[in-house]
Every structure is written in structure tokens, then in C-alpha cells.
Amino acid sequence: MSILLVDSYDSFTYNLRHLVEKATGAHVLTIHNDSYDFPREKECLDKLVGSVDAIVIGPGPGNPNSAQDVGIIPYLFEAFPKTPILGICLGFQCLCLAHGCTLKYLEHPVHGQVSKITPIDKSSIFSGFDSDFNSVRYHSICISTETDDIMPLAYSEDQCLMAAKHAQNPHFGVQYHPESACSEMGSKLVSNFWALVEKSERVPIKDSHLLQIEPLIKHFQTTAEFDYKYEKLPKVDIISACERFSDSLLLNSAVSPGEWSIIGLPEQGRSLVVGNSREAGLSIGTWKGETKSHPGSMWSYICNYMSQRYYEPTIDDPELAKCPFAGGFIGFLSYEESLALTMSKITLGPTPSTRLCFVERFIVSNDKHTFVVSIRPGDSHWIQQAKSQLQTNKRPGFLSSVQAKVEKPDKKSYEKSFHDCQKYLHTGNSYELCLTRQTKIHVPKTIAPWEIYKCMVKNNPSPYSCYLDFGDARLLSTSPERFLSWDNELSQMRPIKGTVKKDSQLTYARACELLKIPKEIGENLMIVDLIRHDLYQMLEKVEVTKLMSVEEYHTVYQLVSVIEGRLQDSGYSGIDILRHSLPPGSMTGAPKKRSVEILCDLEDRIPRGLYSGVCGYWSVNNHADWSVVIRSLFNYEDDICSTETTRCFRCGAGGAITVLSTCEGEWDELNLKLDSVLKIFN
Incomplete structure (x- = not known):
């Protein structure tokens, strides 16, 4: 039937x-x-x-x-x-x-x-x-x-x-x-x-027009090329640890629900770097080494690479055995990575849309211990060397603020786009539009991006913070929102829709009252339904395990839902979910395809870039964790707004516009989100 x-x-x-x-x-x-x-x-x-x-x-x-x-x-x-x-x-x-x-x-x-x-x-x-x-x-x-x-x-x-x-x-x-x-x-x-249907024995035909998704990876091939070795230390401050190595890629779980912070330690001229650009296509190279263009798609390349390198290490330390990362790709994918849209140029050359580095040496840290790890065979000497570096007594310094020129969004332009959103919503072209605007921050080149990040994370610790500097593109994030995590059995998505600012008078109970209103509930429910749709494209078992729960963060209370999908025996892996769920629905609205097209026009075809994209890792044991890039700064080395003496960082912010939204309320929410990042600048 x-x-x-x-x-x-x-x-x-x-x-x-x-x-x-x-x-x-x-x-x-x-x-x-x-x-x-x-x-x-x-x-x-x-x-x-x-x-x-x-x-x-x-x-x-x-x-x-x-x-x-x-x-x-x-x-x-x-x-x-x-x-x-x-x-x-x-x-x-x-x-x-x-x-x-x-x-x-x-x-x-x-x-x-x-x-x-x-x-x-x-x-x-x-x-x-x-x-x-x-x-x-x-x-x-x-x-x-x-x-x-x-x-x-x-x-x-x-x-x-x-x-x-x-x-x-x-x-x-x-x-x-x-x-x-x-x-x-x-x-x-x-x-x-x-x-009511009168059933008969009809035979369904096979038709080229049927919508079907082919798995990116048919099966993972276990490899013997890795050898997991580690040293255990008392907990080392994660910022201090980064400063003891010349190159590092930091995924910093500063507060709950994040548990493990990861410092990837790429090696110059050796560690694989996969890059992609919508203008120039796929490039393959090494960390700070030579890069060459490569035929084919980024997705095919990384999936083929990882499918041949599946590795599930045996770890005798019960604490470290709980760490999901065992080496693999660390990096980011931009908002535009999966979109076929005509956009304006914000860089002199091709704009990086994906940067992923495969790391074999890394440091992981929880609230109790820090571990130095390598999966490269015969790397014991480096492990001891890295352990010694971490044991040196060095405390990081922090800037209290950063001198910069800040160009915030124009309110009149935003108001016009808001009212255009309402026209699209009232005519049924969308149910929800995540309208955003960019702020440009011009920072003297004498101030290192790392110093800016330290200032950010000190002011706004978050569960999915990161510092990823690939040379041609930098991401400094204090994101509170997980996009997608997975292992071999389960995938999980944690959309956030609904935000109120914390102050000394706001209790958790009062925050629940402010967030459990029709407007906020509608916003969150639409994204929950959208994510269920994304997962049901491939999976049979999908469950909403937490629906519109109020969670407390350092500067805000937010309305969070959790949706899980069963990967085991589905024929799909988490990388399929990632590819077909981008860009994050919490950053587009619904229906996603039409909403993305509308937003492109309302945002003057200015690329969102890394903002609204995702960053995180995909480990060799097929565990992964990706966050939504919000509350973040990003910079392209050849940004058209940079000068000989200043580096242009961009900061996106916005919110979901529904028919229950007010222009003033949404403008205030945009500025609340912006200020969580911009308060470090003067």
C-alpha cells in the first residue's frame, strides 16, 4: 500500500x-x-x-x-x-x-x-x-x-x-x-x-522525481593508523593552556551544559586543512603550508577522508573515556555554505565558507583534570614536552576593554525591513523570519585577535565558546547555543528561541513568566517543528525530549528545546543530518527555503558569513558537536573594510520576527544580543 x-x-x-x-x-x-x-x-x-x-x-x-x-x-x-x-x-x-x-x-x-x-x-x-x-x-x-x-x-x-x-x-x-x-x-x-481509502494491490513505481537522500557514508572503515596516548594533569586554566602553544584551535566549554574544553594543536606543514569557498570551490592544504584547489565537493572529500579513518580508542582512565573527542576535524562552516544565493562581496578575494583542520594532537579539560593527548603513533616525546609546557607557572593577562570604532546598524533601515517582514508574514510567505543586521568593529592591528577573545569570554562565559584562527578567517565566539551533536546512536539539537536580559531584580520564576508567552512559545515551537522535519528526512525515530524549558546563562535567560533522533540502524550518520540541516533553522525561520530567499533581499544581499553558521568538531570515533555561531565576532583577513592599520571584525545579531512581534521590541532584542559582545569595546 x-x-x-x-x-x-x-x-x-x-x-x-x-x-x-x-x-x-x-x-x-x-x-x-x-x-x-x-x-x-x-x-x-x-x-x-x-x-x-x-x-x-x-x-x-x-x-x-x-x-x-x-x-x-x-x-x-x-x-x-x-x-x-x-x-x-x-x-x-x-x-x-x-x-x-x-x-x-x-x-x-x-x-x-x-x-x-x-x-x-x-x-x-x-x-x-x-x-x-x-x-x-x-x-x-x-x-x-x-x-x-x-x-x-x-x-x-x-x-x-x-x-x-x-x-x-x-x-x-x-x-x-x-x-x-x-x-x-x-x-x-x-x-x-x-x-476511508478503498485499498487495492497497486505496485509503487520508481520515479526520478521522488525526493530521496543518499547517505554520505555507506560504512566506516576502522583504521590502525592511530595510537591513543595521554598524560593526566590537575586542571589547567584553558586560556593559560592556549597561551603556552604557538598554534591552537580552541573549543571552550566555559559553563554548563558544556563539559569538555578542547584545544586542537595543528602542526605547521603537516596537519590537513580543508577549505571551501562558494566562489573558488574546494581547496586542500596543510596548516600554514601550501594549499591547492581540488575537484569535487567539500562534503564528499571530508566524508571519504573520515570514513577511512574510523577509530574507537580504548582508554583506561574512566574520566577521560567520557570525553567525546578523540582527534579529528575542528573548524567552522558559514551560513552561506549550503546556499545558492547571489551575494555582495565583503572580501577582496574568494570568501572562506568552510575551514576544517584535522588534528592528531590535542588537550582536553573538564572541571577536574586536564589531559594531553596524541593519536599519532610514537608520539610519547611530544606528550611529555607538552605536559612540561602546561606545568609552567604562567597566568594569562586580560584587557579590561578594547579600543575600537563601532558602526552599529541603522535603526530606520531595520524598521523598514521589519515592516517588510510583516508583509511577507501576513501574506503567508513565511511563518517566522530571523531578521539580522551586522555591526562592523574597526580594531587597531596592534591589538591581537586573541586578546579580544580573552576579553569576550571573561565578560560572557558560554558553553560553546571558541577561538578559531585559520589565518584568512577568524572566529571569536561566545555562543550559548548547540546546533547539533551526534554519536553512533543518537543525534541531538538544542534550538534557542526566546531571550530576556538578566538583572539583579529578575528571578528565574519571573523569567519563566516573561518567556512563556504566545509570541515566544510560537517562535520556539516553529523551530522545533522545523528541526523535527529536518531529522525526519532521514530518521524514523525522533523525539522532543525537552520542550520550551527556561535555561539560565551568564547574561540572559533563554527558552530552549531539545530534539533527539535515533541514528542507530537508520542507514545515516550525523554528517548527513549536518549537511541537510544547514543553515540552522533558528537563524532562518520557517519555511526555511522561502525564508532564506526573503531574508537575503531584506538584508541587502550582504553575506552573513560565519555568523549564523556553525562551528565545532567531528571526531574520528564519529562523535561530533556543533554550535550555532551567535554572540560572536568574525574577521576575514582581506575584508574590504579593513585598512593598513585596522582590522574589520563583524558582529551579527537579530531575532525571529513573527506576526506577534513589535518593531521596538525586536530592535531592543537585537541590541541586547549585540551588547553582550560589544560591551568590551570603547
């Missing part, structure tokens, strides 16, 4: 697909609404539809009156009157529009909010439902007039038509989102629809 799912480039489609698979037990085939060049490929489409038992038409951005937004959907309702169809949100609107109903824009769009749904007909898809139930709505358009061909099945508490069916054809639709994490009775709705 099979069902065809039509995706309109929504960021919740794979949540719906998972729901349909679990509720029906059927095989679900997925296509985009523009997968077929219609009408040229009409015969191929007809053949595909004829091979399935039913069709589910998913949600999506835009307007059902727009041919560009709906693609083949109107044709399906017209050409297949006897094929059971269930439309969700945009699919529901297309059903009603196809049969003479008229639409209107809601005065107050409902995005990511829970509503009470009341069925008025329990003879079909609402069979077995109670008098009412709660479900999540994401829509700017509603049905304004109904026709005799469309029979109403349910309404919301504000009397919006929430469900309907065709009077004769087995075509059904619901306006709300049964697949959302906070929706009730979604599985029952879909199983009721499936019970």
Missing part, C-alpha cells in the same frame, strides 16, 4: 510524512509540487498517481491562487476525482479554491499558536474524536465563503473553517497542522482518512 505526499517546499513536510507512515503503515512517496514539468510530463505524473492508493498534499508558503506556489496541486484535484486526497493547510486551501470557495487574508495571522478545534461532523475523518481538541495553526489565509461542493467538518474557536470535505469526491482537508509537536489527535485523523 502506498501514499503520494506532495511537498510545497515547507519545513514541516517530513513531520507530516512520519505521521502518515506511522498512522497508516503505508509506503510514502514524496515529490515537490513542481517536480514535474507540467503539462509536458503529464503522462509520467498520471502514471505515478495511478500507482498509489491515496494522496496527501502538505502545507507550504505562499498563496493557493499563485501557480508558482502550488504547482501540480490544482491538477490533482481536477484530474483524480476518485483518488482519496487529504490536504493540509495549503492543500486544504487548494481543495476549497478548486470548488468555488473564496479566500481572504486574516486580520491577525495565526503562526505557531495552539487553538481549540471543534468537529461538527464525526462521520468521517473525525470519527471517534471528543467534542473538541487542541491543534497548532500556521496560516495567514482562511476560507471566507463556502460552496455547496465543500462540506464543513470543523471550526476553530474564532470560527475559522478548520476542516472540510468534497460533497461527492473522497477529497478531505484540514487547515491546522496535525503533524506539529503540540497538536493532538493527528494520528487519529490520518488513520481515519486511511480507513
Whole structure:
């Protein structure tokens, strides 16, 4: 038995697909609404539809009156009157529009909010439902007039038509989102629809238009080229430790929930460096050594490299055995790495979008001990040498502030973009837009970037802080947000949406009151649903283990959710999740594809660069941890705004704009986030 799912480039489609698979037990085939060049490929489409038992038409951005937004959907309702169809949100609107109903824009769009749904007909898809139930709505358009061909099945508490069916054809639709994490009775709705389908023994066809993701790594090959050796020391200050080595890549878990800080120690002319640029492509070289362009994709290269070097060391120290990093890649991927957008230039040459260094020597530290580690065979002499360096008595100095010229965003320009966001939100092109702006900080070249980082982390310790200097690109981060971590069994994502500033009067209880409001809950829920979609593209088992919990950080309280996906026996590894989840949904909004395109224009096509990207590590034991690059500074060596005497650092900040946002409130939040970084400058 099979069902065809039509995706309109929504960021919740794979949540719906998972729901349909679990509720029906059927095989679900997925296509985009523009997968077929219609009408040229009409015969191929007809053949595909004829091979399935039913069709589910998913949600999506835009307007059902727009041919560009709906693609083949109107044709399906017209050409297949006897094929059971269930439309969700945009699919529901297309059903009603196809049969003479008229639409209107809601005065107050409902995005990511829970509503009470009341069925008025329990003879079909609402069979077995109670008098009412709660479900999540994401829509700017509603049905304004109904026709005799469309029979109403349910309404919301504000009397919006929430469900309907065709009077004769087995075509059904619901306006709300049964697949959302906070929706009730979604599985029952879909199983009721499936019970109405007259099933037959159809054989699904294989079609080139079906949406499928091939794993980047088929299997990992265990290697014998590494040999894990270490020395254990009392805890050494991580900043002090970095200063005792000429080159280091620091991932600094300064506060909880981070546990381990990692100092990668690359070797000049030896350690592999993988670089990528959207303009120049892939480059392969060594640390501070020669670099050459390389054919192929960055993803293929690093996956091939790591798949041949799987190494699970045996570690006799029970404390060190808990450290997830055992050597491997450390670095960053920019916001634009996975995007095909035309952007302005902010560097004289090709802009680095990825920098990854493979380290075999490193230092790891928790709150009790520091360990010097090498996985290179025969490296005992270096371990003893590094241990001696760490045991020297040296305390780091810190600047109290940094002299710099700061160019903050223009408020009028931001206000215009905010109001443009509202137009897109009210017309259904997006549910949430993470609008950002860049600040430029001109720092004298006499001040080393490392000194700036030390000042930053002293003022704002964070669980995912880092200092990554690749020469042509530098990242100084005090990020509080994990993007994605994984091991061989589980992946975890921790989106943050909702922020309030800490002060002496703000208690945790009061912070919960301020954050547990419809606007903040809606923002967080949309990203939770988006991430579930990203994971369900590949994984069958996805669970929201923490939903909208308030967490305390050094300068703010934030609303955090945790979503986990089971990798074991899925055929996929964490690197697949990383590739197909970029850029982070918490930095784009939803639906992601349309939102990214809108934001590109609203941000004047200025690249976000490293801001809104990710940084972290991928270890040889296939453990990884990547954070979202926020509360950060970054610099390109050939930034067009640098001079002979000053180095231009850039600092991005922004927030999720929803229909419940106010311009002044969002402007204040942007500046709150900026000030957590900029307060070190005078």
C-alpha cells in the first residue's frame, strides 16, 4: 500500500510524512509540487498517481491562487476525482479554491499558536474524536465563503473553517497542522482518512522525481593508523593552556551544559586543512603550508577522508573515556555554505565558507583534570614536552576593554525591513523570519585577535565558546547555543528561541513568566517543528525530549528545546543530518527555503558569513558537536573594510520576527544580543 505526499517546499513536510507512515503503515512517496514539468510530463505524473492508493498534499508558503506556489496541486484535484486526497493547510486551501470557495487574508495571522478545534461532523475523518481538541495553526489565509461542493467538518474557536470535505469526491482537508509537536489527535485523523481509502494491490513505481537522500557514508572503515596516548594533569586554566602553544584551535566549554574544553594543536606543514569557498570551490592544504584547489565537493572529500579513518580508542582512565573527542576535524562552516544565493562581496578575494583542520594532537579539560593527548603513533616525546609546557607557572593577562570604532546598524533601515517582514508574514510567505543586521568593529592591528577573545569570554562565559584562527578567517565566539551533536546512536539539537536580559531584580520564576508567552512559545515551537522535519528526512525515530524549558546563562535567560533522533540502524550518520540541516533553522525561520530567499533581499544581499553558521568538531570515533555561531565576532583577513592599520571584525545579531512581534521590541532584542559582545569595546 502506498501514499503520494506532495511537498510545497515547507519545513514541516517530513513531520507530516512520519505521521502518515506511522498512522497508516503505508509506503510514502514524496515529490515537490513542481517536480514535474507540467503539462509536458503529464503522462509520467498520471502514471505515478495511478500507482498509489491515496494522496496527501502538505502545507507550504505562499498563496493557493499563485501557480508558482502550488504547482501540480490544482491538477490533482481536477484530474483524480476518485483518488482519496487529504490536504493540509495549503492543500486544504487548494481543495476549497478548486470548488468555488473564496479566500481572504486574516486580520491577525495565526503562526505557531495552539487553538481549540471543534468537529461538527464525526462521520468521517473525525470519527471517534471528543467534542473538541487542541491543534497548532500556521496560516495567514482562511476560507471566507463556502460552496455547496465543500462540506464543513470543523471550526476553530474564532470560527475559522478548520476542516472540510468534497460533497461527492473522497477529497478531505484540514487547515491546522496535525503533524506539529503540540497538536493532538493527528494520528487519529490520518488513520481515519486511511480507513476511508478503498485499498487495492497497486505496485509503487520508481520515479526520478521522488525526493530521496543518499547517505554520505555507506560504512566506516576502522583504521590502525592511530595510537591513543595521554598524560593526566590537575586542571589547567584553558586560556593559560592556549597561551603556552604557538598554534591552537580552541573549543571552550566555559559553563554548563558544556563539559569538555578542547584545544586542537595543528602542526605547521603537516596537519590537513580543508577549505571551501562558494566562489573558488574546494581547496586542500596543510596548516600554514601550501594549499591547492581540488575537484569535487567539500562534503564528499571530508566524508571519504573520515570514513577511512574510523577509530574507537580504548582508554583506561574512566574520566577521560567520557570525553567525546578523540582527534579529528575542528573548524567552522558559514551560513552561506549550503546556499545558492547571489551575494555582495565583503572580501577582496574568494570568501572562506568552510575551514576544517584535522588534528592528531590535542588537550582536553573538564572541571577536574586536564589531559594531553596524541593519536599519532610514537608520539610519547611530544606528550611529555607538552605536559612540561602546561606545568609552567604562567597566568594569562586580560584587557579590561578594547579600543575600537563601532558602526552599529541603522535603526530606520531595520524598521523598514521589519515592516517588510510583516508583509511577507501576513501574506503567508513565511511563518517566522530571523531578521539580522551586522555591526562592523574597526580594531587597531596592534591589538591581537586573541586578546579580544580573552576579553569576550571573561565578560560572557558560554558553553560553546571558541577561538578559531585559520589565518584568512577568524572566529571569536561566545555562543550559548548547540546546533547539533551526534554519536553512533543518537543525534541531538538544542534550538534557542526566546531571550530576556538578566538583572539583579529578575528571578528565574519571573523569567519563566516573561518567556512563556504566545509570541515566544510560537517562535520556539516553529523551530522545533522545523528541526523535527529536518531529522525526519532521514530518521524514523525522533523525539522532543525537552520542550520550551527556561535555561539560565551568564547574561540572559533563554527558552530552549531539545530534539533527539535515533541514528542507530537508520542507514545515516550525523554528517548527513549536518549537511541537510544547514543553515540552522533558528537563524532562518520557517519555511526555511522561502525564508532564506526573503531574508537575503531584506538584508541587502550582504553575506552573513560565519555568523549564523556553525562551528565545532567531528571526531574520528564519529562523535561530533556543533554550535550555532551567535554572540560572536568574525574577521576575514582581506575584508574590504579593513585598512593598513585596522582590522574589520563583524558582529551579527537579530531575532525571529513573527506576526506577534513589535518593531521596538525586536530592535531592543537585537541590541541586547549585540551588547553582550560589544560591551568590551570603547
